[in-house]
Amino acid sequence: MSDPITPLGGRAVFDGKTFSVRVERFAHDDGEEVEREVVRRQDAAAIVAYDEQNVWLVRQPREAILQHTLELPAGKLDVEGESPLQTAQRELGEEIGKSAQHWQPVISYFSSSGYSDEEVHIFAATGLRDVDADSDPGERIEIVPWPLADLDAAIEACQDAKTVIGLQWLAAARRTP
Amino acid sequence: MSDPITPLGGRAVFDGKTFSVRVERFAHDDGEEVEREVVRRQDAAAIVAYDEQNVWLVRQPREAILQHTLELPAGKLDVEGESPLQTAQRELGEEIGKSAQHWQPVISYFSSSGYSDEEVHIFAATGLRDVDADSDPGERIEIVPWPLADLDAAIEACQDAKTVIGLQWLAAARRTP
Numbered sequence: 001m002s003d004p005i006t007p008l009g010g011r012a013v014f015d016g017k018t019f020s021v022r023v024e025r026f027a028h029d030d031g032e033e034v035e036r037e038v039v040r041r042q043d044a045a046a047i048v049a050y051d052e053q054n055v056w057l058v059r060q061p062r063e064a065i066l067q068h069t070l071e072l073p074a075g076k077l078d079v080e081g082e083s084p085l086q087t088a089q090r091e092l093g094e095e096i097g098k099s100a101q102h103w104q105p106v107i108s109y110f111s112s113s114g115y116s117d118e119e120v121h122i123f124a125a126t127g128l129r130d131v132d133a134d135s136d137p138g139e140r141i142e143i144v145p146w147p148l149a150d151l152d153a154a155i156e157a158c159q160d161a162k163t164v165i166g167l168q169w170l171a172a173a174r175r176t177p
Numbered sequence: 178m179s180d181p182i183t184p185l186g187g188r189a190v191f192d193g194k195t196f197s198v199r200v201e202r203f204a205h206d207d208g209e210e211v212e213r214e215v216v217r218r219q220d221a222a223a224i225v226a227y228d229e230q231n232v233w234l235v236r237q238p239r240e241a242i243l244q245h246t247l248e249l250p251a252g253k254l255d256v257e258g259e260s261p262l263q264t265a266q267r268e269l270g271e272e273i274g275k276s277a278q279h280w281q282p283v284i285s286y287f288s289s290s291g292y293s294d295e296e297v298h299i300f301a302a303t304g305l306r307d308v309d310a311d312s313d314p315g316e317r318i319e320i321v322p323w324p325l326a327d328l329d330a331a332i333e334a335c336q337d338a339k340t341v342i343g344l345q346w347l348a349a350a351r352r353t354p
Binding site: 172 | 182195292336346
């Protein structure tokens with residue numbers, strides 16, 4: 001349906017710990033070439049974990065915007081060989097100390113593909129059980145069980161793309177049994 | 178509710194045309210200091226524009242992911258002094274050649290605040306009329322009127338954060354008159 005985009009190569013301009021930046025050239029099918037500044041970053045996995053009463057969220061500092069934000073538990077795919085689902089399962093233990101019996105893919109989306117290749121994979125997790133998991137001591141994470149009865153208030157309180165998407169999905173899923 | 182985050186300054190490592198990157202230090206309230214690699218980028222505005230039959234989408238190349246993606250009309254807040262609403266109104270004309278009588282803020286969210294400060298402001302636009310607007314010749318934009326009756330298929334077909342959020346909002350709004 002759409003013309004192919006051909007990468008022509010480029011150069012690294014920043015190689016960081018959590019992402020890199022490249023200036024790259026691409027050719028469109030009609031021969032036009034364009035230059036783009038692109039962030040290359042590991043993909044992430046996020047979890048809509050819920051039981052009969054609550055959806056399990058976290059509140060954590062996001063220094064880039066000088067705010068603490070209400071978010072789905074999530075993490076980068078930074079373990080070699082791990083699938084998005086395996087990352088989601090690991091992060092659910094690390095961030096909120098739970099495992100889940102049932103996992104369902106919800107959606108995968110690109111955060112902002114005008115400049116970044118980051119893709120986020122969201123899963124729903126149910127059949128939750130407490131586990132002894134080692135939390136990452138470097139993360140300042142407050143666990144926030146949010147009542148399902150107030151789901152619309154959570155959607156209004158959060159400002160984070162993956163969280164808005166996951167909670168909108170959950171609200172729609174609960175309206176459509 | 179949450180401890181303040183204090184910026185301690187940092188250094189620019191990339192200064193591009195569409196974003197810059199800084200390595201910055203921040204202090205938490207308990208004295209701990211952290212370093213973060215941060216993308217600084219102009220915010221954006223996006224529009225859920227719909228009439229009785231269709232929601233008006235666009236398909237455009239996103240070189241960073243080598244794909245053409247189905248998206249809400251949108252654009253960066255790159256005109257000095259323009260508010261998010263004014264950007265949305267301008268982009269609706271430039272991208273799909275329409276103006277709207279009624280505008281409503283839907284949500285503002287951060288694309289990926291673990292590394293970027295980009296915020297996206299979504300508006301709903303109704304009472305659409307055709308206008309003669311100068312489209313940006315540098316943009317390869319295909320206008321896609323998508324039937325409201327197939328809204329769920331649009332949510333499945335899109336992979337773009339603002340579009341998933343805007344279309345899920347529209348689907349919920351149509352279920353709740």
